[in-house]
Amino acid sequence: MSVASHLRADNVNVWFGSRHVLKDVNLEFPSNQVTALIGPSGCGKSTFIRTLNRMHELIPSAGFAGRVMLDGDDIYEPGTDPVNVRLKIGMVFQKPNPFPTMSIKENVLSGLKLSGRSIEKGGGELVEESLRRASMWNEVKDRLGEPAISLSGGQQQRLCIARSLAMMPEVLLMDEPCSALDPGSTRRIEETILELKESMTIVIVTHNMQQAQRIADQTAFFLAEDGEPGHVVEFGATDKIFHGPIDERTNAYVNGHFG
Numbered sequence: 192m193s194v195a196s197h198l199r200a201d202n203v204n205v206w207f208g209s210r211h212v213l214k215d216v217n218l219e220f221p222s223n224q225v226t227a228l229i230g231p232s233g234c235g236k237s238t239f240i241r242t243l244n245r246m247h248e249l250i251p252s253a254g255f256a257g258r259v260m261l262d263g264d265d266i267y268e269p270g271t272d273p274v275n276v277r278l279k280i281g282m283v284f285q286k287p288n289p290f291p292t293m294s295i296k297e298n299v300l301s302g303l304k305l306s307g308r309s310i311e312k313g314g315g316e317l318v319e320e321s322l323r324r325a326s327m328w329n330e331v332k333d334r335l336g337e338p339a340i341s342l343s344g345g346q347q348q349r350l351c352i353a354r355s356l357a358m359m360p361e362v363l364l365m366d367e368p369c370s371a372l373d374p375g376s377t378r379r380i381e382e383t384i385l386e387l388k389e390s391m392t393i394v395i396v397t398h399n400m401q402q403a404q405r406i407a408d409q410t411a412f413f414l415a416e417d418g419e420p421g422h423v424v425e426f427g428a429t430d431k432i433f434h435g436p437i438d439e440r441t442n443a444y445v446n447g448h449f450g
């Protein structure tokens with residue numbers, strides 16, 4: 192298993208208009224590891240994760256400074272195509288967002304089609320592989336032509352994961368992927384994440400402290416204090432953040448005293 196560093200944020204700063212919302216974020220995401228981003232609402236976790244694949248810049252008032260290095264190359268380097276960046280660094284959102292009337296199979300292939308990539312041999316093998324990796328092949332293999340809306344919420348979220356996987360990303364960003372799901376579906380997604388990390392780098396925003404401890408190798412605690420921009424208070428091995436944090440604010444947050 193590779194331990195080479197894969198994704199790295201160097202001095203990331205973010206603004207919305209003139210409002211500075213993230214200050215000097217430096218984080219490292221080694222390959223084959225899951226990193227959890229935790230912190231109270233509004234501290235900038237979603238904003239930060241969107242800088243990691245250049246989705247942040249789709250917001251008109253968005254400002255950005257810093258570097259995000261993918262295997263040594265800055266994804267913000269002038270001349271770099273953001274569409275290519277987003278193919279390598281996929282994203283799964285809080286609310287499952289499959290195309291509701293498109294079939295399960297078409298949904299898996301939809302990201303590829305939208306990006307204009309060619310699909311080999313009708314895509315059958317890729318659909319199967321992606322659904323297997325998202326741990327839902329056995330559930331849907333006999334109903335690939337049915338619309339995505341016929342799936343449960345948890346299945347729809349795994350379909351969205353399969354859609355991302357069909358693009359063969361190197362990194363998967365997940366913004367609270369289980370917040371709309373029941374505990375059973377949440378567990379299944381967590382199992383999927385642990386399997387996926389064997390082949391990619393994963394960054395996940397979560398409000399669920401148990402979830403971070405179950406799946407994350409390392410954890411970063413974000414905080415925005417007294418109108419100041421959000422920043423990383425503490426970053427390290429998940430066990431250390433939850434059971435031996437250095438900073439008193441981390442200790443208070445992970446033990447549910449605020450946020």
Ligand SMILES: Nc1ncnc2c1ncn2[C@@H]1O[C@H](COP(=O)(O)OP(=O)(O)OP(=O)(O)O)[C@@H](O)[C@H]1O
Binds near residue numbers: 230231
């Ligand atoms: N599109 C936007 N335009 C202006 N301000 C925004 C926009 N999106 C987020 N913000 C502001 O940026 C700050 C960080 O928001 P963000 O959603 O990243 O926080 P978060 O930690 O992910 O919160 P939550 O846990 O509630 O999802 C907040 O003050 C928010 O109001």
